[in-house]
Amino acid sequence: MTNVLAVHNLHFAYHDHHAALRGVSFELCAGDKVALVGPNGAGKSTLMLHLNGILTGQGDVTVGGARLKRDNLPAARAMVGLVFQNPDDQLFSPTVFEDVAFGPLHMGLPKDEVVVRVESALSAVRMSNFRDRMSHHLSVGEKKRIAIATVLSMNPQILVLDEPSAGLDPRARRTLINLLRELPITMLVSTHDMKLVEELFPRTIVMDEGVIVADGKTKDILADEKLLEAHGLEKP
């Protein structure tokens, strides 16, 4: 299996000198579906913002074999689809269609191709009949699915989701889980939803205080009660 994403010894500190990442290394192979768990403030979101170069720390991030640099950021952003935790941050266009078209348009695709991509991304999240709706009138569950469509339309190699199931009611959560299961794409998902982890992800990475404390098979990690307790996690 080839590596689609590799992070090597990544360090990052915010402006207030709070060190959010202190030497993070891991690799993703094509087709991997990986959960990223850990308490609040462990550095999960910070790590995700590095994966397509929105934040740049010290260390290497390699996407599709190319090391992230200023001049290959656009290519990397087309490969790594980042879905933010709060869909209101992600859906900034007046209509659903325009939001989903935003990525492909900025990739410089011809208009017919953009329309095709929008249609297929919306149908992948089962929201085809929402294309002309205004984003601010949708429910949270609908917004989350549209937010996923906004990156699917860029045909990314890797989907990176920040707490996709947070704040969803059981039905919306179930719809989302089924959707994630069906998407044939490499995935890194940060979450506190341990049931989701158990159900969907064969591999789990545990982060705490800016470092990776465990990386292995989900069933081994979930069986290690000492590890879970030490890092504020619960058995599902």
Added chain:
Amino acid sequence: MHSDIFDRYHDTESFIHRLDPRVKVSVTVAFILSNALLPDGAWIAFGLSWLFLLFINALSKLGIAFTFKRSFVALPFALVAITVLFSIPGNPLTTFHFLMWDLTITDMGLLRFESILVRSWLSVQMAILLVATARFPDIVHALEHLRVPSILTTIIAFLYRYLFVLVDEVFRLLRAREARSAAAAGSRSGGSVAWRAGVAGNMAGQLFLRSYERSDRVYNAMLARGYAGHLLTINPHELRRVDYITTALALSVIFMLQVIGRL
């Protein structure tokens, strides 16, 4: 929670609703310009402008009095023009004493004031009609097509999108304050005015900080999808024959209004 209080679009099937938004925006702007250009006291032209407005009201199937009912919201702003009552030279009508000034209302001043009132009242109604018959994203597209600088249309689009989010944020803050505004048994609730003002100030600051941080996150979301400084959109609108004909007709009517106003 959604606050829909700003959404003024009224979904109906009508000739006006089906028109291309560019037509509606151009005619609205032309109508407002025409009002501004009509000379003071051109009552016939003002009256005909109003008939034109009522006609469009009727065509849009919103009811003939639709804009009339909503037109008074903007009248307070016309009061800014109140100084023209006293500042235009003409025959004095009446004089009264206000604080330390003797104010004289002139006939020319009164005429100018009434004309400004009518102008703004007519213009506001046309604008109300525009936002009731065109969806907001379409209006922004129309502005883009009409070569309004993209920085302006982008600001308008974002303003509209996040107005709702901000208002929701305000309501959440107010509700959180409400929930803790308790009173101990037998004592008055609320504290001193200065203290309450301080709390309100903190809430305003809180709102600013939250918006500021949100703008950062939104910008990140834009970067993550390849934003490089220009907003790109696909605008599916196409002008049909009926759009061209309607624009030509409406603009000729407005031109005629100008001619009649200057006779």
